[in-house]
Amino acid sequence: MSEILWQSGVSLTEASARAIELTDALIGRLLEVPPDLEARVYEAMRYSALAPGKRLRPLLVLAGSTLFGVSRTSALQVAAAIEMVHAYSLIHDDLPAMDNSDLRRGRATCHKEFDEATAILAGDGLLTMAFEVLAQSDTHGDPNVRCELVSALAGAAGAAGMVGGQMIDLIAETQTLDIGAITRLQRMKTGALIAFACEAGAILAKATHELRIALRGYAHNLGLAFQIADDLLDVEGSAEQTGKPVGADAAAGKATFVSILGVERARDQAELLIRQAIMHLDVFEERAELLRQVARFVITRSS
Ligand code: GRG
Numbered sequence: 001m002s003e004i005l006w007q008s009g010v011s012l013t014e015a016s017a018r019a020i021e022l023t024d025a026l027i028g029r030l031l032e033v034p035p036d037l038e039a040r041v042y043e044a045m046r047y048s049a050l051a052p053g054k055r056l057r058p059l060l061v062l063a064g065s066t067l068f069g070v071s072r073t074s075a076l077q078v079a080a081a082i083e084m085v086h087a088y089s090l091i092h093d094d095l096p097a098m099d100n101s102d103l104r105r106g107r108a109t110c111h112k113e114f115d116e117a118t119a120i121l122a123g124d125g126l127l128t129m130a131f132e133v134l135a136q137s138d139t140h141g142d143p144n145v146r147c148e149l150v151s152a153l154a155g156a157a158g159a160a161g162m163v164g165g166q167m168i169d170l171i172a173e174t175q176t177l178d179i180g181a182i183t184r185l186q187r188m189k190t191g192a193l194i195a196f197a198c199e200a201g202a203i204l205a206k207a208t209h210e211l212r213i214a215l216r217g218y219a220h221n222l223g224l225a226f227q228i229a230d231d232l233l234d235v236e237g238s239a240e241q242t243g244k245p246v247g248a249d250a251a252a253g254k255a256t257f258v259s260i261l262g263v264e265r266a267r268d269q270a271e272l273l274i275r276q277a278i279m280h281l282d283v284f285e286e287r288a289e290l291l292r293q294v295a296r297f298v299i300t301r302s303s
Contacts, residue, residue: 003072005062012293016059019079022072023058024050026080030133044114044122045129049087051105052243054303056226056294057082057197063290064201064215077139078149078200081130085157086193088126091119093166099248106243127157140204148203156192165189172254179260183224186257190230191223198222198291214283221277222295228270229299231258241302270299 005022006015027049033042058079065075094101094109095116102112111119133139134149155161165188168181177185198219202212234246235258249256258266277295281288 005066005072005075008287010290012290012297015063015290016055019059019062020055022062022076023055023079023083026076027083030080030129040114040118041121041125044110044118045087045125047113048091048104048110048122049084049126051087051107053105054301055079055083056298057086057193059294060194060197060291061200063294064198065204066201066290067284067287068201068205068207070201070204073138074140074204075201077133077136078204081133081139081149081153082193082197082200084126084130084133085153085162088123088130089157089162089166089193091123091126095119098166098170101245101248103239104244142206145204145206149200152196152199152203156196161188161192162190165192169254173252177255179257182255182257182260186224186227187220190227191220194223194226195219211283214280217280218277218291218295221273221280222298225270225273225277225295226298228257228266228273229301231256232263232266232270233302234258235263237302243303267299274299 006018010018028046031042031046031049033039033046061079061082062075065078090104091110093099094104095111101109103109107113109119110122114122130153131150134153135146137146139149140146157163159167165185168177168185169189172182172185195216198215199212201207202215231249233242234249234256237246239245250259257269261269274295278292281291284291
């Protein structure tokens with residue numbers, strides 16, 4: 001076991017700052033710019049992956065890993081990999097062919113800062129590097145564990161997960177979806193990656209089936225609550241707060257949890273989901289306090 005990430009009883013603010021610091025330091029090392037002609041794509045990858053964000057997925061990986069005493073090196077490798085996949089998804093989501101957005105994380109989007117072709121390549125580079133990082137021996141001494149991480153992240157990011165969810169989201173611009181279809185879309189688009197983040201520590205620790213099921217239950221509720229909070233911010237927040245344009249879903253005529261349920265019922269639903277998420281953590285007793293705090297933060301956040 002290597003150094004610990006934080007002392008038990010750490011506050012969410014401290015843990016979050018530490019997750020940002022350590023994850024960004026590793027991503028910075030992994031994305032060192034080579035003194036060659038391809039430097040531009042590394043610069044674009046760094047621009048997006050190191051842009052200011054909450055690093056929620058790395059925090060979930062690290063908090064889940066501390067439940068099992070997983071080494072800091074292993075946990076950070078997975079944290080960096082998942083943030084690279086997340087950053088790739090944001091770059092591609094912002095492209096003219098998708099959301100055509102100019103603002104992300106309070107800055108010009110990757111294709112605005114660089115150009116469209118470079119942004120596509122930067123997303124591709126981040127996605128592929130994430131799997132390279134998981135396959136490195138630093139991630140885990142047991143190659144079977146590394147294979148399981150690669151397989152789980154591929155499942156979460158691919159056509160049965162985030163990519164499939166994004167496809168349905170594009171279809172939702174021209175076809176009205178009911179609440180069941182929207183729930184499935186969001187489980188795939190944002191929930192699958194969040195679920196991988198929650199379960200990664202258990203994979204690294206070869207935890208029992210029972211504990212993995214508990215984390216899956218937590219993740220399932222957390223992912224949906226996260227999305228409802230995002231829909232609420234799209235209606236009630238501002239671009240200054242969120243660092244991205246707001247009101248986009250309504251402008252595109254897309255059905256969301258908020259457009260179907262209304263603001264009050266959507267907020268009630270998010271609170272219910274968070275109470276359920278927290279109940280799944282009972283088995284971990286006080287060791288899961290940080291994950292409980294993350295759950296409460298997800299629906300009170302302003303960005
Ligand atoms: C292009 C394959 C592909 C997928 C894109 C994730 C996604 C799918 C699109 C992002 C669009 C969006 C705003 C979705 C709502 C939920 C979400 C992922 C918000 C952004 O994540 P945060 O809030 O962002 O964790 P930061 O910047 O804090 O990392």
